[in-house]
Structure formats: structure tokens, C-alpha cells
Amino acid sequence: MAERTYPFNTWYAVAWDYEIAEGRLLPRRICNKPLVFYRKKDGTAVAMDDACWHRLAPLSKGKVVNDNVVCPYHGLVFEPGGRCVHMPSQETINPSACVRTYPLVDRHRLCWVWMGDPALADPNLIPDLHWNDDPEWAGDGTTLHLKANYLLAVDNLMDLTHETFVHQGSIGNDAVAEAPFRTTHGPGTATVTRWILNQEPPAFWGEQLGKPGPVDRWQIIHFTAPSTIALDVGVAPAGTGAPEGDRSQGVNGYITFAITPETETTTHYFWAANRNFDIDNQSRTTIWREGVRKIFAQDEAILESQQQAIEANPDKTFYDLNIDAGGAWARRKVAEMIEAEQATMRRAV
């Protein structure tokens, strides 16, 4: 088995906020660990190992009673902190009996878990995806269950050259692959900026803008390690000042991505497509969501076949092209996180 490709000391989105509900147990594997999620009566969400301390029966097949989880097999009861508070057929409770729990926070319509050292779990470190619940933006999204390593999805989003080939006819056209782009990076972040100036818009963007003629189109990819992306995209009539900062004649979307390793070869891919125009129009929200869903189905097909090809060619490696600069920075930031995590572990106390 190859080395672990994801860090633990970070926040991962595990579910949409509505998926974790009071009185209901949601099983989901995160970073190769089976977890169970539920919500207490006060609204706080809880994450714990999905295996009873006693015989490892999955707690997710049990039930929630008074904010506690009851094991489906022998009725052991665990409180939200993971400590056993009831054992069958005895007067006392074994003080060792507990299951591990994990910090879990609601933010930007998603629930985020911290799989690593809980003492470091600062909610201020959750990446900014405020477009998901900002009243000045409208949008919706869903989850793609991707049968590919999560970094393949990051690669895919950090290099939109593929739009020309994978998404021809919707958002892709020849102009994308021909336009140059810039990459910048900071601590734990990378940004790819591409302007496609004075070109005919692809079908989707032409419809959104609703004005004829060539456009200035932008794609600004904001990556936060290990796997969150806010994709700032839009078009404005060519020459109206968008590259200089005046987007008032154009239309703008922020597509957000929170990409979570389920296992080394499968991924929970949470996305939402948001826009800041015509925001009261629910039909447009639905059209955007369904349109983007179709586009991502094309990515899903190529990424899953890529994963299969990787597994079928264990003797082969990846090569980078200059179009991979964004993805290469992203992968380097992830590697630095994993290294830093291991260095902290090594540091003398």
C-alpha cells in the first residue's frame, strides 16, 4: 500500500448540514475510518467511531436516545463524548469503555470534521466558502461520490485546460486551452488565474450573460490545502473593464468544492454553484445546479477511468506538463501539510 495521501490535522467536509439530523445516525467513512454522525437536541453535531467498544458492532445501526447512541447489539449506551454510560446486566460501568469522538463544526452549509490531534482543531481554520450561505449569493449543489483518489479531483480543478476536451460544447471551447494563466501561492494556498479575452463565449456563459458579442472570461481558482477550492468564474462583454476590476457589466459565479478522502481510492466531492445575479430566480438556481451536475458527470467519468488506469499500471508514474502548475502547487502544499504533521509528531516535548 502506498503512503497516505491526505493529512489528518485539517478540517474535512463530511456532509451537508441537513444530512446530519437529530435522532438519526448517518454512517460515513472519512479518511478510511468508519464514522457515525448525528445531531443532539440542541443542534450540535457529533462524530464518533462507528464501532462499539464491546464487540465492534456498527453503532450506526443502533439508535439515538436522549442524545446518546445505543448499540444495536447489546444495548451499551455512549454519550456524545464517547464514554459508555450504560452496560447491560451489571451495576457498574467499566471506566475504560469509550469510543473515540471527533471535533465537528457546521460552517457554510457543510459539516466539517477534524480527524487529527483534537487539541489543534481551531474552527477558524475552516476554509472560507461563504458564498454557499451568503444572502447576496444564490446557489445549490450536491455530493458526487467519486471512485478516484481525492487528489485526482484537485488536479482536475486546478487545471481547467481540460474544459476544452472534457466539456466541449457547454463551458469548454478551444479558447480555454489557448489562453495563458498565472499561478501564485502562499502558506497552504495556491491560486491559478486565467483570462480569456475578447473571445466568443461557450454556450453556457453566452446564455447566462444574455448579451451578444465577444466576452472577457475569467477563471480564478482559489485553492486551500488540502482540498478546498473556491472557483471564481464569469464573463463580461469584451472591453468593459473586467480584467481591470470592473465586473459590473458581467455575470459572476463562485463554484465551491470541498473534497474529502473517503479511502485512498474514493472521494466525497461536495460542490455548490453560486451566483450573484438574478438571485431570487429559483429556476436559474436549478438550471445552474443541473447544468453543473452534467458537467461534473463528465469529470467523474474521466477521473474514475483515470483511477482504474493508475491501478492497472502500478509500474508507471505521472509526468507534469506546464498546464499542471496549479495542481503541482496544490500537491506540494498537501505534501508540506503531511510533512509538518509528521515533524510535529517527531518534535521532542
Add this chain to the structure above:
Amino acid sequence: MKADSLDVTGQVAEIRDVASSIRMIRFDVPSGILNLEAGAHVTFDVPKGDRIMTRSYSVVDDGRHPDKLTIAVKSEEQSKGGSRYMWSLEPGDSLHISANGNAMPPTYLASDFVVLAGGIGVTPMTGMARTLKRTGKPVRMIYCARSAEEAAFVSELREVLGDNLDMRYDSDKRFLDIPELLETVSMDTVVFMCGPQGLMEAMKSAWAERELPVQNLRYETFANSGIHPTRPFQVTVAETGRTIGVSEDETLLDALLASGHDVLSDCRRGECGLCKVHVVEATADIDHRDVFLSPMERARNDCLCACVSRLNGGHMTVNIDDILHGRTG
């Protein structure tokens, strides 16, 4: 939580006397195999004559140093053999580690923390205080020791906790008033404790009396001590009619197994109740060192957990078959 049997070797890297009768031993261990977070324990194979015994120790570590294992061993006047052997170790010596786990993992769902250590119970509480401090939430520690000379890791703890470390020395007559301490504890305070049985039982009953949430009192016991000193005693097994001696450095369970009596056991730390035997008659007090039996069950004095509990000298007759398990009131 339960680790399968391990095959790990630790090599003694450093030995330091950290109190008049407490020795810190630091081992080099293969990186990343052992769980060394606060609250964890390791079990060593310890030679005793031609036999191998196992002895468990809490780690002093706090999980940030995966290739160093630190334990602290008290030199017991009546050593069960484990500490005497540990005190004989020298740098470079190797020991086999056969088990590892964490029965008292840190929790972070609390408004604030109280750490209570008594005597050698400071061992796991040192790493715990450091770990909890990293959450940024208030952490107070009360450390009861006989005297300043017998207290370990005080300067390290002072560095982490500052004025939130409250040292209570018997020699200064500064005894801990548990009900008074619990006056300062809220429904969201989590208390971690490790110490002598008397201290932990006083805390448990005061906790129950105040109706604080049971899950917020976290403790660990190796049941190494009880209310009586460790004495040899005699046992007659009713089913076989044989009488065996239980020496100071073995448990009733060890003695039963060594003499070919078939009894169950699992945790070997007085928690699971699987090794319970019935007492038919006894000439001395039973020293209940387990946490499985309820106060009422103990008071009946008709059974004991063979893995940790003992007779205070004298003789008893036990039934080892047809054991009544379950809720017995």
C-alpha cells in the same frame, strides 16, 4: 481501544530519579507503532525467576513523540517484582512490550478540566495536563503527594500550568477536601484522575452524591493497591479440594491458573468482571481492588475479582465454577 498482542522492543535510553522513590525510565521505541497519547498504557514482559510476568505502566508522554516511551516507576516497599526489576534496568537494556492501549483517552468536549493526581498516579496525569492545556481551555491540576521529596514532575507541570497547579503535601497537612473541590466543578467540567484507591473512591462517591454527569469523571486504575497492604494468603478451591498459596508478587488469578485451575479472565485490571469467583468463607477481610463490583456487591463479601482483589492475609475457600454473573443487586 484494545490492542492485540504486540511484538515491540524498547531500549532504555535514559534513567532519571524524579522523586525520592520515583524513577523515570525513557525507552527508544520503533516510531509510530505504539499509542503514546495521554492516558495510554504499555505492558512489559518482566522476568521473575524462570517465569515471565507482565506489568502495565501508564505513559508520561502526550503523543507528540512517537519514538520515545516514558514511564515512571515507584519503588514499592513490598514490590510485586515488577518495580524491583524496573529499578534494576540500565541504559541499553531491552524490554519486550507485549500490549498497548488507551483506556483513558483525552476528551475535548468540556468547558474546563480538572486533573487530580495522587502519588504515583501523577504518571498519566502529567501527559494529560499537557494535552488538555493545548485545547486552550482552563485546566487546573491538584497533585497530592506525601511530601515535596516524593512528588515527581512538579517543575514540568508548573511550567505548563503555572498557578493552576495546586500541590497538596501530606507533610504540610494540606489535605484535599473533595466536596469542597466539587463545589467549583460545573456540569460541563471534565475531571481526570489517577491515584490511590481511597482517593478515587472518595471522589467517585462525592461525584455521585452531587449528581454530576457520570461520563465527566474519567479515571484509570491498575488496581495495584487497595485499602490493605499486599499480603500472602491461602486459598482452598472447593471444587478440587486443593489449597494453594498466593504470594505477595502474584495475583489470585495467577495462582489459580498456575495451579491448573480453569478460570476466565479478560481485562486483568478489575474492570470486566469475568474472573469473578465466589467466596465460601474467609478468615480475613477481602481487599476489593476492582472497579467492577458495586458497593453493595462488595459489602456482601461473597465474591471477588481474582485478577486484582486479594485477601488481607489468612485463608479463604472459593468456588471457581457455577459463577453467578449479571446484575446481582
